[in-house]
Amino acid sequence: MAHLKEGRIRQQLIAFQQRFPYLSLAQLLEYFAVFGGREEGVHFEFFEDLEQSVERIYGRKYARSREWIRPSYLLEEPYRRLLIAVAKGDGKLHNVLRRARLDERTGGRLIDELVCLGVLRFEESREAPLHSRPGRWLPRELRRYRIQDKLRFRRPFDRFWFGFVAPFAGDLERGKTQRFMEGYRQHRDRAFSLLFEQLSAELLELHFAGEDPLSSLGSYWDLHNEFDLLVLTESGELILGECKYKGRPVCAKELHKLREKAKVSGLKVSRYALFSLSGFSRELRERRQGDLLLFELEDFRRLLEAG
Template identity: 50%
Template sequence: MELEHAMELFAVFGGIECDIELDFLDDLELLIRFSFVERYLEFSNLISPSYLLEEPYRYILISIARGDGRLTNVFRKARVGDTLGMSIVNQLIELGIVELEESREAPLKKYPNQKLEKSLRSYKIEAKIRFKQPFYRFWFGFVEPYSKDLSQNRSQRFFENFEQHFSRLNSLVFEQLSNELLNQHYNDKLKSMGSYWDVNSEFDILAKTTRGETVVGECKYKNRRVCKSELTKLKQKAEVSGLKADTYALFSKSGFSNELLNSEDEDLILFELEDFRKLL
């Protein structure tokens, strides 16, 4: 099985491989039609507990799957208050459906009476909510919003949304696997890893080694090679956010330009799609 096909399958069925019988060598669209259109009710029974498909859990989970994961944005899109929202999130954490990724951003105020610029006064440092299994992210991001159609064997709107947004889902899984590959590269000795976001920007990877070195990474799941301009933009973003990187790591599905491949930068690591085979 090709690695790209394996990653796409993982983005849809990751976490439930032992609960289903499918020929994963088939075309992805055929598998999705067979699983979520022809066998919609059967696959809906894999969502456990079943009340997750009811309000207000359903709205919260759809908001997590289709947004940036920030608590404020999730509650706003789900149209629930903070108290009820946090109560539901805590239940989902206990069920092992989601997890919180805490913000690592330093407080904007360096001392108590510091006055912030007007544009920053409403800014809030907050955690993000992540799904623990790709299947649940796919279900609530792509299937559940069209549950009424799919239960009646109507699939047009479902597939239109799938074709428009599936690349974003692949990018999220690629980012997750890139973190794991980076940790393996450092012999499982990363002290911390994951994404990083602050008032200025967002980074796919910010990792710290046991030796105190900082690694800043960018993941590109695109059908084109990554060029040096991407590295330049990453360095500029890091400077604006005050991140002092000892190493930059680039991850690309479609490889790199000759300029990057021939680079003699000692602070640069390049990971291509074939490198992910080490995770199998």
Template identity: 45%
Template sequence: MRTKVLPPLMEEQQSRRMLRAVAQSDGKTINVLRRAALSRAQGHGTYHALRQVGVLHKEHSRETPPKPRANGKKRKEERRYTVQAKIKFTHPFHRFWYTFVVPHAKEIEAGEYGRFFEELEVSLDRFVSFTFEELSNALIKRAFESGDPVAEEGTYWDRHNEFDLLAKTRSDRMIIGECKWKGHKVCKSLVSKLKSKCERSGLKPDYYALFSRSGFSKELQSCNDPTILCFELGDFEKLLA
């Protein structure tokens, strides 16, 4: 198998700064560039070099732009807002590497692992939560594949809110999802919060999908609402089949 040759930019400081920024930020393009201290031109070139070798990719926003006013002018709050794509690692390993290993590379090379393990203990749950979201997207596809397959998936963000999951099926049914990688059970109040967020963002989902590491409250488990879908850790075993 041929090994990809990395472009010279991979060895430059601005490339490393971008990779660290993607690991540390929410991934929105403008936030990545700010954290990496890169201009638009530098950021554009650096991103495309890293995309070329398969390290980074972009997830584009699915937000519907606001309808223009009769006079053609934007509202005050709209003038300060720009729809942003998110820059993401193509493989989870790269996010792990630039989150935990690169910041302590010199210490690790010297055989000193103390600070690496300290950071790992503090930030591992946050790191795993991103992977949990990605697996939740895969699980919702599996859940709907036999009846009404998912045709569109991913996270969703707009000027008001961010959602861990927004999927649409072939028949245009919408699924909004929330992923909780926490040490306590998810309660029904989360559904109320999710519905409020949807209303503010103008979304009208057919289903609310909840994914929980620690399970669900008795109230939520006994809920007979067919629009609420609950997935526990055991359900993720289906992805291994």
């Protein structure tokens, strides 16, 4: 079961909004994904957009942003390599260790230290173990399957720094920002998507607080699929969610795909929740009833009002 108070992000968002009250709600979410948890010492120029702020603060002033990493030895190996692996991968524990080229003993020791420092946290898998039936063995490929917990950063700033800045440290130390900015432009949605999922989970928690409080929330992954959100209410309802940070308005096709994935994973879903900052198609809006919940940009303002 995912603990409701584990990895709380709403209070960080509120603190960020108090530091930069002039940002619109859409800007707030985007800037928070890049600088969240690092309010002190950061300022934005009036005529800059987010991309220009990223280039100035992390690119041209790289040496200063490097000093924000505490403790400073996280910039050294093998910590740096491990944190980059967490930031750039899917977060699954064994995948992280393989990507960071660390054995389980060494990697486990480093991860425990980073958790104690408050840099990382665990998100536990909620997948049920595979069991063989009497007289039948699991296929060989399933016998090798390992359920994995995931590693998450506690602050958006740390995730962005190790996912986007640290891999180009050599260039940035020499004053070269081109490859760093190309990487940012190419993969920028990755910086925002996971944070959007976390904020969506907490918005869903607020939505059900008075009606049927949640007993478990977070993402969900199993042998077959990964889902942005799976939450359980105290009454036993299972709500499955999909989060679309950018792009066109979400259409009914996304709901159909989510239903099909739920069938493959054998999930008995009570309701579906879709989150989109670009809105929804007319067809979906007309179907918003009973087992379908829709949340868009203005709904996220509730996170700031519930501090």
